[in-house]
Amino acid sequence: MKTSLLEPRALCLLLISTLTVMSNITIAPALPGLANEFSGTPETDFLVKMLLPIPALFVVIFAPVFGWTADRFGRRNQIIIATIVFSITGAAGAQLQGLEAIAISRAILGICVAGLMTAVTSLISDYYSGQKRSQFMGLQQAFSSVGGILFIVTAGYLANTSARLSFYIYAVAILFVPLIFLSITENKHIVHLSDHQQDNKNTRWKRPLIGCSILIFCHFMVFYILPTQIPFFMLEIGITDPSKSGLAIGVGTFLSALSSIFFGKLVAKIQSYGVALIGFIAMGLGMLVLSQAASFSLVILGCGLMGICMGLVMPNFMAKGMELVPSNKRGLASGVLTNSIFIGQFVSPFITSALITKLGYSDFYFLAGAFTFVLALAGATTLKK
Template sequence: MKINLLEPRALCLLLISTLTVMSNATIAPALPGLANEFSGTPSADFLVKMLLPIPALFVVIFAPILGWTADKFGRRNQIIIATIVFAIAGAAGAQLQEIEAIIISRAILGICVAGLMTAITALIADYFSGPKRSQFMGLQQAFSNVGGILFIVTAGYLASISARLPFYIYAIAILLIPLVFLSIRDTEPTKQPSDSQQDDINTHWKLPLIGCSLLLFCHLIVFYILPTQIPFFMADIGIADPSKSGLAIGMGTLTAAITGVFFGKLVAKIQSYGVALIGFIAMSIGMLVLSQANSFGLVILGCGLMGVCMGLVMPNFMVKGMELVPINKRGLASGVLTSSIFIGQFVSPFITSTLIAKLGYSDFYLLAGAFTLALALIGTATLKKQSNLSTNLNIGN
């Protein structure tokens, strides 16, 4: 039961999914150059740093709203509009002359990412069910991570020429519009045995959705240590070469992509709660390794284990969060899950920086490892209970 990656709609959804990782990472290599360019502007250093988190903030705000619009007005139209505006707003940063104007364009970019992620997740739930849905969510995670690697490497090269050139990478999105027109359709999804057939007033789906959202939120707080704290940690232990911190972050992204490919097979063998247990334990061990790390090799190992968790936990809780949701609420549910992810990204630097300042890196990583171990137990219990609930509801139907 394999997904044909050459099937137009599957390929389209996977390629569109790579756009969602572009919102933050793509201009990261350009930040020093932009800070230099706007050095004469009041509060320039702060404003330039805000270019990275601003899209995530607007994803948080608009994802539930655009999840509702995806249910109300259709997923296809939302993807088309969001992709076109994404390309324009993203590339606009190359030409806008004021830093405030670039920040506004980044906010619009975040709204587009919210529109894309909610519609894509809802379509995946519409088009696929059971093992195929799990398999596709894993492939989506893999494509997103591979796309992230390609975009950040390309952006680094372009930023060495001009700080404005990486913004043009966003314009690539416009090339996907013809594929969306040809392959994506809003279809009345067939109700599957694994899908909820509950009436709208039934609240069985709400608590599992909230549980999955909270676990995703907690997971992202810990995982976002990778891009936000690892470079500073490496400098603290005497590894000052920026290229090595890039390799460490890249290792986490690479292992996330690899494990995402195998996610569907793992779910079929050990169930979703088994996958959650393995994923969070991998992260916990990764934190333990980093707490003792004094060499580049140990940092690479710790970051790789963090990526294993990302590749398993993200698709796992996205799939389970959508599992019991009524068909006409899938867009809204995907908006809630998307918001939880980006809230975690947004607050992670504030929480982790505060704890590191108080505890130091070693003790902080030990605390993060213990927290992740607790997530392993809570996540496993939550998903096991949800699987039992799903089974009971299907028997009742």
């Protein structure tokens, strides 16, 4: 089945993909302001930081469920409902009166993200196969990153006025609903010839899928340092302007977009294991730069290297993971891979905050860099099998 990357349903899927990155990092520049607003609440700093990964926890809980429902009942209605509720609960944080209420709205937001990610990933595998699937997943990551740039930089500037204004950015999701109605169709029974051949050839798909999931988990556990720790790290080294933390995170997402555009061509030349090696090495170098950073320019460089890793590693393991499974297990596979992303996001602030408290920022970033170089070898070895 021939499918143009420029057709309305392709554009719709790419736009929806921007919502998944919006779910967490959008309010990152507002965290110091929220901590100040709720300074009278016990354990405020920890609770405010947890506003970022709370959606991830509920993605972890509900992604397997929505992966099954996407296979069983279809993708389109799941996307429509999740998008509408996403816009309402995301924007609700601007008006809610307490950390507990905001946390609940973030939990519902996470449930919506689980529905979106599993259904969208399944539809991409329905519509595309082979090299075109890899190319599209690279574009998906590029759109997510560009969306991240717009959302995080805008949130940084809004945070200068009020930390609460950043939540209104989530309301943009409602604008996608008419496009979903008009362009997305159900394609539950599409099986591409290459997928049919792969289904017959590969009956041992569970173990390599788990391997991809573990590597995605480790990647996000390290990468999520960017939105959860960079704003506070910049305060530590004397950079107090919240718009600069938004800019630093925006640079990371920009380079993620730039590198992911070339993912399809790169994987065709050096294969998926070569892409994994280059991506993780870039992140390791980024961690080493941050371990020595005492200026805004070095923070920008470190965040940029992390973004390059994101742009290569994310579509690489997602495409490989979806390639491994039979066509009737795509929803299940998307649920497993989505789970690995958000488990990594959820545990990241627990692990990184504890290590930073014990080691300090410099030694922590050095340790994270060493761990990422190990991931480079592990990722290349896993995908070369």
